[in-house]
Amino acid sequence: xxxxxxxxxxxxxxxxxxxxxxxxxxxxxxxxxxxxxxxxxxxxxxxxxxxxxxxxxxxxxxxxxxxxxxxxxxxxxxxxxxxxxxxxxxxxxxxxxx
Numbered sequence: 001x002x003x004x005x006x007x008x009x010x011x012x013x014x015x016x017x018x019x020x021x022x023x024x025x026x027x028x029x030x031x032x033x034x035x036x037x038x039x040x041x042x043x044x045x046x047x048x049x050x051x052x053x054x055x056x057x058x059x060x061x062x063x064x065x066x067x068x069x070x071x072x073x074x075x076x077x078x079x080x081x082x083x084x085x086x087x088x089x090x091x092x093x094x095x096x097x098x
Contacts, residue, residue, distance in 0.1 A: 005045060006036040006088060010080045015052035034080050036088075045090075047073075048081045067091040 013032040035049040050057045059073040059081065068090060071077055077096040085092050 003038050003040055004035055005038050006084055007033065008080075008084055009033045013078075013080055015050060015055050015057075032078070032080055034078075034084055036084060045085070048084075050078060050081070061085075063090065068093070068096065071096065 009031060010033075011031045014030065015032050031052065033051040035051070036045040037047050037049065038044060039046050044063055045061050047061055048059045050059065057073060059071050059077070061068060062070040066089060068077075068085060077092070079097055082092040082097060
């Protein structure tokens with residue numbers, strides 16, 4: 001079971017989808033909502049949920065201490081997720097962003 005710890009809306013951001021062919025498609029809805037989740041009884045985020053209109057993605061997060069060490073579910077980490085993680089005290093290396 002997951003618990004929501006942080007929710008933030010980025011009105012000026014846009015979600016981009018990558019089709020299995022590699023083609024990039026812009027989402028039709030403006031704005032992106034990011035929701036960080038933890039596992040029950042834990043403090044560290046386990047995933048970030050990205051929502052834009054009808055589009056939805058979940059990105060798994062792994063940490064070594066307070067530093068993001070890996071993620072899964074996206075080709076590159078959306079900068080908005082990095083902003084939220086940094087705001088709540090985590091270190092996110094620039095190499096995770098496109």
